[in-house]
Amino acid sequence: MSGETFQPADAAGVAAKLKWANDEGLAVSVHGAGTKQSWSARAGRTDVVLSTLGLNAPADHVPGDLVATVSAGTSLDAVNDVLRRERQWLPLDPACSNRATIGGIISTNDSGPRRHRFGTPRDLIIGIEIALADGRIARAGGRVVKNVAGYDLSKLLCGSLGSLAVVTSATFKLAPLPPVSATLVASLPDARSAGALAVALGGSTLTPSTVELQSPPHRLLIRFETSPRATERQVAAATSLCATHGAATEVLTGQAEADAWIAHERRMADDAGTIVKLATLATDVAGMLSRVETLTAEHGIGYTAAGRAALGVIFVRLAGDPGSHDAIVGELRREAAARRGSAVLLAAPPGLKERLGAWGPNSDAVPIMRAVKARFDPRGTLNPGREPWEPGPS
DSSP: OOSEEEOOSSHHHHHHHHHHHHHHTOOEEEESSOTTTTSSSOOOOOSEEEEOTTOOOOOEEEGGGTEEEEETTSBHHHHHHHHGGGTEEOOOOOTTTTTOBHHHHHHHTOOOTTHHHHOOHHHHEEEEEEEOTTSOEEEEEOSSTTOOTTHHHHHHHTTSTTSSOEEEEEEEEOEEOOSEEEEEEEEOSSHHHHHHHHHHHHTSSOOOSEEEEEETTTEEEEEEEEOHHHHHHHHHHHHHHHHHTTOEEEEEOHHHHHHHHHHHHHTSSSOOSEEEEEEOOGGGHHHHHHHHHHHHHHHTOOEEEEEEGGGTEEEEEEOSOGGGHHHHHHHHHHHHHHTTOEEEEEEOSTTHHHHHOSSOSOOTTHHHHHHHHHHHOTTOOBSTTOSSSOSSOO
């Protein structure tokens, strides 16, 4: 990263810097806390670095409506510290939530294990304020859940990797804090059994907040967060379902539960090795994991997997000799494509992402994405090279 760094304190300051850079033909790299800087193709030219960390005004919380408007430079944990005073929270749990900013979470549409129940930022956002490359400030959506004016614009910015506009604040629908939590840990003999159990849980009448995979060893972390009586009943029902799939189970509560989730997050919390995000149908998770096991065994390396098993979203970290990762990633992309899924390279040793590309083969949607980029940022000022497609012709 190079270039002079600016840290405006409000939306007007962001807009003024963007207009200046746009008029001067300068490339702007937008940064929050930097927890997911690897989640894109290699960055292009950077003349100016625009930090959003100065956008940290207090949250505007309306408890009666279960909504809050929060600044883009505030960390998720800081936001939830405020919301908890009214027994509410923004139900997102990505890694590094003590540092990850609201703007960065929107930009990457990042979530965590509780995506199983609450969805992604795109599902929770109801309003947004953005600074455009030409210096204009735009707002969409509203501060009540039923207001859908501009709703699509709010969703459009989720996952745009800062390539369309700079998010300065956003409004989200919230959830009440659950009074009780318990996690059922189900241990299974192989990846295929874990995948089958995840599908069964997803198709049941149970309402867990997570169905999270760990592999190896092959386990599901099934979390229930509701009233004490409902939690007890759901854990009992889930235990019976796990038994029919040959799973050994253990119930965690209190500090043991908290420690288990901290350890789970650490499995994928840094960028060491090569990290591939696999997205398939939930029914294909077992097959994809079996393929990972086979490929890593053939190349004599280890792997670690974690993710939303009942939603078909799995993160795989490849260890060992990076020279073998090219072939493995290539095979996983072919396997995922055959299942109408994808394999995105989130992090990789030097050179690997340049050789293979972050996103894999461009899809039919790329011309539409490029047209949207041209409409929002015709001069290519914002985050050049980090757009969610591979460079070059589609």
